[in-house]
Amino acid sequence: MKNVIISDATLRDGSHALSHQLTREHIAQYCRAADAAGISIVEVGHGNGLGASSLQVGLSLLDDREMLQTARENLSRSRLGIHVIPGFATINNDLRYAFDYGVDVVRVASHCTEADITERHISYTREQGKEAYGVLMMSHMAPKEVLLDEALKMQSYGAEAVILMDSAGAYLPVDVLDRVGHLAASLKVPVGFHAHNNLGMGVANSVAAVEAGARIIDGASRGFGAGAGNAQLEVIVAVFERLQIKTGIDLYKALDAADIVEKTIMAAIPYISSVSLVSGLSGVFSGFAKHVGLAAREYGVDPRDIFFELGIRKVVGGQEDKIVEVAMELQDRKRRG
């Protein structure tokens, strides 16, 4: 029987879906439930990670310290994880204090071709005796050979796992088998996979990832994540049980945690909206959905056109300002006929 670690992104990726307005009560209640379910890692924070709260990508209701403190107080078995994008998060201003609040696992992320920027954050995390994972975001934008090259860099920096993120929900299972398999065959550290559900493939892609050798799978209760949401965590647990893949999670308690998310945290259950589907097809970060929607309304253009144009320009997370720029250009083109 295979063992797989489930990393729970509900209180981090789900933050996107809530415009980063998670409350103390949300965090405390969900952490208690996740902890009771035996979920290995519970990620908490702003959708874009530590230090990311800003006008550009969205202001959090709570600051990072308050979120981490609340989570820590309500987790005993589960490890507390954070998402860190160097640039948003600095070592001195952000990462250093995160350890004071009891963070166990730091997932240091970069765009899939820029692993170099993760070196200092991964090294620092390891120096503090904590677990460091490397995360390659928007991994559909690079061929598997490049992904391996970048993953090898993260491994050399001390990453104890490398997670491939399908940030745009663009993969089909065959893509996952190809890419995860390529990394799993060559890395000395485990490979993980983080799905988005834009094409309805979140759980299927997670299964494919494990078949290809992944040992860490990200999920979110009720799929609570950016855009069309993530692979639904409780479904992953159930499907993995059928496939005799061991997660160590109590299914009933995972279902209880998912109920909490549905009833008390999320405004609406994530679904594959037209915009989300286009996001997946165009290969653009799912987290852009709300910004794209706003820009489309403001400039009177079709949000689907914005997504496809962003895809052509290969825009990535952190370039949210491009959304308005594209919307304005589309508006201009529309006026000129």
Place this chain on the structure above:
Amino acid sequence: MQKKLRDMITADCQEVVGSSPEALDRLRNRLLYVTGGTGFVGTWIAELVCYLNERHDFGTRLILLGRDLDAFRKKAPHLAEKPEIQLVSSDVRDVIDLPAEVDYIIHAAATPDNRQHMSNPVAVMDSITRGTATILDAAMNLPHLAKILNISSGQVYGRQFSAGSAITEETVGALPCNSITSVYPGAKRYAETLCCAYWSSCKLPIVTARPFAFMGPYQSLDKPWAINNFIRDALTDNTIRIVSDGMPVRSYMYPSDMAYWLLRMLVDGTSGMAYNLGSPYGITLGDLAEKVKQYSSMVSDVVVKGMHEDNSVFVPDQGLVSSTLGLEIKVPIDETLKRSLRWFRETVKR
């Protein structure tokens, strides 16, 4: 540096030299030029040479070439103040002429830090390849040159297909040219072959050492290598984590053994030959972690995650250095760990 740490290193040097300093007599009143002289290897060469001067009147002088002399002065102020040591600040690629009185060269300039190999691969390759060419060209003009010791790497052996056996100097493993992981070993292979070319065509007296893994004073615990992480985590009372099944086999040489072996290879090594530099006594990472835990008296656990199977063995064969140079390990692994923990407890605390 605290006196007790200096005394510790003096005792280490005394142990490896023993009562037979005459094995290194050819170094008496000679001038050694060490590239990468302020790094881990260079610092230990300096310690051993200074010991020979103080205790056995060798009269050996050293020129240590390095890029960050301030760091060296901070790390080893007692060495920086020695009259027999001259510090020279330069990148090895910028060396034009060597002092005419240089008798021996130890070419140790290169970083073994695999993070830098990955982040700055072009610069790493350039430093190794052009740096080696620069030193060899400069060495051609030395009137009294007795020997050059080129410090290569055990990584030149590439991927091993016969897991389980120690690596002899004749072993040839695969090294995929189109992988970022080949940057360092590929450059080191080139440097070795370049040395071979100078030895063949110009009759430069060159021997090569192929270092494996080390642990002891003057190492940095921030390096992303297993034993460094184990010791750092033990001293900070964090859990020691092993991602694999704990079965990879490695070996670790204490640096006083390393320095002594290097000087013996320098004076007695046969030109054109390459020698393994490392302990032949392998240990699994799982057992190593348990020993670190035992000797550090840490309260945290050792966690073997078993995320993948790994039966790789990276251990040098000692046959050639034993039979031709008479070299043996003086500091076994248990003592290596105890001394390292003693050193790092003091230096990390400071």
